[in-house]
Amino acid sequence: MQIASTADRRRQMPMGDRIRARRKALGLTLQQLAHLSGLSAPFISQAERDLSVPSLVSLLALADALTVDLSYFMEVPDGGTIVHRAAKPRHIQADGPVDYIDLASDLADRKLDIVLMRVPPGHAFPTGQRKGEDFLYVIEGDVTGVVGNTQARLGPGDSLHFDALHPHGARNTSDRDAVLLYVGTPSIFRKAPDGVIDAGDADA
Known part of the structure; x- marks a missing residue:
């Protein structure tokens, strides 16, 4: 039987679960995370339960407070190549009206x-x-x-x-x-x- 790796399991986690998991890993309460991020505790609670989708700006604030990169929360598609094809745009999935297309390659430590x-x-x-x-x-x-x-x-x-x-x-x-x-x-x-x-x- 094939057992999914920790990374595979985390890829399948909803955004809210990822926020909660990281907060608990750091031993932070909702109020402490709210203070660090500048966001309200009720908003973070809703985000953790996937009742509210944070904007890119809110995710940046959470990423900074939780000391992770933005990609921890978001579905940044794998390119698998150093070439970006115009016919296959790699959209970054983020809430809001702005369309983001990632033009950089997926270097491990870019x-x-x-x-x-x-x-x-x-x-x-x-x-x-x-x-x-x-x-x-x-x-x-x-x-x-x-x-x-x-x-x-x-x-x-x-x-x-x-x-x-x-x-x-x-x-x-x-x-x-x-x-x-x-x-x-x-x-x-x-x-x-x-x-x-x-x-x-x-x-x-």
């Missing part, structure tokens, strides 16, 4: 993310900050980027490159989809060699 984003009209990315560097290049549409005290209107061909420790955000200010190329380091989507970030064997 240092950066390369993501193509299609952002609907009027959508705004909440202000965030983290250790690292971010680069944003506008392919189509118009966006307003904010980094620290600097605000810039960006059109096709314009870009931003900045220290991600500065509070930053962006909004699609056009009446059509904006297509953006994002490059950031360190990676928040990278996988461990087995495809899943190890969070220990804590029960859900």
Whole structure:
């Protein structure tokens, strides 16, 4: 009889179970995780029971508080190759209206993310900050980027490159989809060699 590995079992876990498992592995209460992440305890409780699907920004906050990469929570598809084919886009499954396509290969310890984003009209990315560097290049549409005290209107061909420790955000200010190329380091989507970030064997 074939026994599923820990990594295989974790791949099959719903997102809520993964959040709960990691929280318990760290010995955190809901209130403690809420304090660390800046999210409310009731919201985290709903997320753990899969009654609410966290946005990408909320998942980033949880990942930082739980000291895991974003890929621990998300279904980041396996590429199995260093070549990315336009005919086979690798969509990153995340809640919200933004379509994310992973352009980077699945190196076990990759240092950066390369993501193509299609952002609907009027959508705004909440202000965030983290250790690292971010680069944003506008392919189509118009966006307003904010980094620290600097605000810039960006059109096709314009870009931003900045220290991600500065509070930053962006909004699609056009009446059509904006297509953006994002490059950031360190990676928040990278996988461990087995495809899943190890969070220990804590029960859900």
